Amino acid sequence: MSNSISNWYHILGITPQADAAQIKQAYRKLAKQYHPDRNQGSAAAEQRFKQIQQAYETLGDEQSRKRYDESLQSKTSESRQSNTTTASHERSGTMARPDFDPRNVQAQFERFFGFNANGQKKEDTDRKTSKNPLDTSTIFDRYFGPRP
Numbered sequence: 001m002s003n004s005i006s007n008w009y010h011i012l013g014i015t016p017q018a019d020a021a022q023i024k025q026a027y028r029k030l031a032k033q034y035h036p037d038r039n040q041g042s043a044a045a046e047q048r049f050k051q052i053q054q055a056y057e058t059l060g061d062e063q064s065r066k067r068y069d070e071s072l073q074s075k076t077s078e079s080r081q082s083n084t085t086t087a088s089h090e091r092s093g094t095m096a097r098p099d100f101d102p103r104n105v106q107a108q109f110e111r112f113f114g115f116n117a118n119g120q121k122k123e124d125t126d127r128k129t130s131k132n133p134l135d136t137s138t139i140f141d142r143y144f145g146p147r148p
Contacts, residue, residue, distance in 0.1 A: 008055035008068065016069065020060070027056040112143040 009016050012026040030052045032038070039045030059065045 008058050011051050011055040023059050027052060112139065
């Protein structure tokens with residue numbers, strides 16, 4: 001189990017503002033509850049007990065707690081920045097392709113579907129005719145570019 005996956009504060013049921021005594025108290029309570037001797041044969045209880053131990057090892061030591069808090073803070077900051085960027089892209093309509101220009105939808109439509117939205121067929125000299133009516137490889141190649 002790695003620190004990057006779990007929030008040790010959440011596992012111990014405490015807040016990041018908890019002091020050393022509160023951390024120890026929460027650990028002891030949960031360790032008794034999920035100890036393998038009390039839950040014989042329960043793989044879930046054993047896994048939970050291991051998480052509780054790891055959380056206490058991390059948060060019980062002042063230096064490792066400080067490092068953990070810093071990494072948690074940087075991940076939270078990265079997550080917020082990523083969510084802001086994603087929301088910005090979603091609002092501007094550029095989530096799927098960064099080079100997509102919503103002001104030029106007709107050209108994008110023609111590029112993807114191979115014909116003008118007004119019903120006029122687009123000239124395509126490189127187009128291969130396929131006998132399979134469900135063959136979408138030409139549409140794929142037209143939109144994403146030829147395959148290597």
